[in-house]
Amino acid sequence: MYRKQATFRFYEELNDFLPHAKVKVAFAYPFNGSPSVKDAVEALGVPHVEVDLILVNGQSVDFAYRLQHGDYVSVYPTFETLDISGITLLRERPLRHTRFILDVHLGKLAKYLRMLGFDTLYRNDYGDEEIIRIALAQHRIILTHDVGLLMVKTVTHGYWVRSQKPREQVREVMARFELYRQIDPFNRCIRCNGMLMEVPKASILDRLEPLTIKCFNKFYRCQGCGNIYWEGSHYERMLHLIKTLEER
Structure with missing residues (x-):
């Protein structure tokens, strides 16, 4: 009682x-x-x-x-516009560099964040302990669908993603962390998070399909996994999403 x-x-x-x-x-x-x-x-x-x-x-x-x-x-919750600097701080101020690590449920969100230029770690075999260890060591924000993960005492920065739909998740995270001015698209590999670098078309002809060789001239290679990128139809769809976010 x-x-x-x-x-x-x-x-x-x-x-x-x-x-x-x-x-x-x-x-x-x-x-x-x-x-x-x-x-x-x-x-x-x-x-x-x-x-x-x-x-x-x-x-x-x-x-x-x-x-x-x-x-x-x-x-x-977190205040975006009200100055609360004069009261008792419950945790450290926002991390100086916005970097993320995502749990197993947020693979599509990871690709979107990387496409927008945000340093985003994700693997479908990350366990909770590993996510927390990496987040603390590398000063990353944990994004998760698991409320229990955010209740671990050692976690300092994290957010429970409410939406189940990847595009809505992107908008949710962008709004929560006020990331609109930090968008720097198409500089990261959506597969591994590595940085992209432009490469001469002639140096990668053996990796391209004939139609791709015919239609495109500018190519980028991931410095991590070596994946090749070019501005195809997927690029146009992503430009539309970026435009809506930047307008916001």
């Missing part, structure tokens, strides 16, 4: 993690002992990396704050 109770209220996209009855309303959270506010937030289903500000009774606190009976807890 619970002996204590606090009141929680989650704001904006943090409500995506909550059951319907707790969305955009204040609700009671019963507890015993003195759990940290971080443990309480994650017990309610919200990963700590999605949270940027916690107010307890109107005062900002860090994740280590111990809940007390009667506390009113307001939990906020």
Whole structure:
């Protein structure tokens, strides 16, 4: 039987993690002992990396704050326009260079991000421990469909991708991290994330189909895996997507 109770209220996209009855309303959270506010937030289903500000009774606190009976807890996501520099920071500021590592469920999103020029690691055999190790060592943001992965204590930067459709996922990630001005398309290999370099057509004729040789003159080779690229029909479709993102 619970002996204590606090009141929680989650704001904006943090409500995506909550059951319907707790969305955009204040609700009671019963507890015993003195759990940290971080443990309480994650017990309610919200990963700590999605949270940027916690107010307890109107005062900002860090994740280590111990809940007390009667506390009113307001939990906020990342702020894009409001300056919160004067309050308690829950985690490090955004990484200086935006780089990603994706879980096994986001292979198509990885290709889109690479096409847009973002340094994006992905393999379909990455395990959770390996993803976390690489993310910490290389200062990468974890993108995942697995909420549990973002609740691992050592994870510092991550985002739970809501959409199931790759193109919507791209727009979602671009908006979440304000990446529009960082688009630098067609500089990365969509297969391995390596950098592309223009190569003379004559040096790769043995790797091209006759129709490709006839119709195209500019080619690029990945410095990692050696894959060859040219501006075919797929290129035109990607230009349309890039245009819509840049307009945004």
